Amino acid sequence: MAPLFSLDMVEKFGSGLNQAEGVVIAKDNNVYGGGRDGVLRRVSPDGTVTEIARIEGAIPNGITLDRQGNLVFCDLGKKAMMRCSLDGKVSLLADHAGDLRLNTPNFTSYDAEGNLYVSNSSSNMTIRTSSRSSRRPHLMANLRVLVLTVEVKS
DSSP states (O other): OOOSSOGGGOOOOSTTOSSOOOEEEOTTSOEEEEOTTSEEEEEOTTOOEEEEEEOTTOOEEEEEEOTTSOEEEEETTTTEEEEEOTTSOEEEEESEETTEEOSSEEEEEEOTTSOEEEEETTTTEEEEEOTTOOSOBOSSTTOBEEEEEOOOOO
8 A cells, every 4th residue: 555645745843842642733733742851832734833731750742722712631741631821830730530640641532522532552441531420539629530351452
């Protein structure tokens, strides 16, 4: 099977990031992501890199945007789900789902109803948070955490 893109069609932009992991593209075409240095950055369409937040001990991984435009990301360093506003204010969303510790929160995504899904790679489980759930509130009054078992096929 031939590749869809040739190397001459690939464009490098936003240099200087340290081992960039997950990225998300906003409606305004800004690209957001984090690196192993614990820094969240914005890369504008023209390639300008701007630091949004420097978080000691953080290792940002999978990242998405919530409906308010905040960055929501898996933090391998803190073993938690974190939120960062575009002005750099960082807060903890969750580090547990009931009794399950988020050891390796890896990737995250919202569904159309606003539920946040997070893979916890070391537990063979996916976690879904929902403000409409009636199960086990954790950390924030409007945040509920559900644990869904996911069958892992070899």
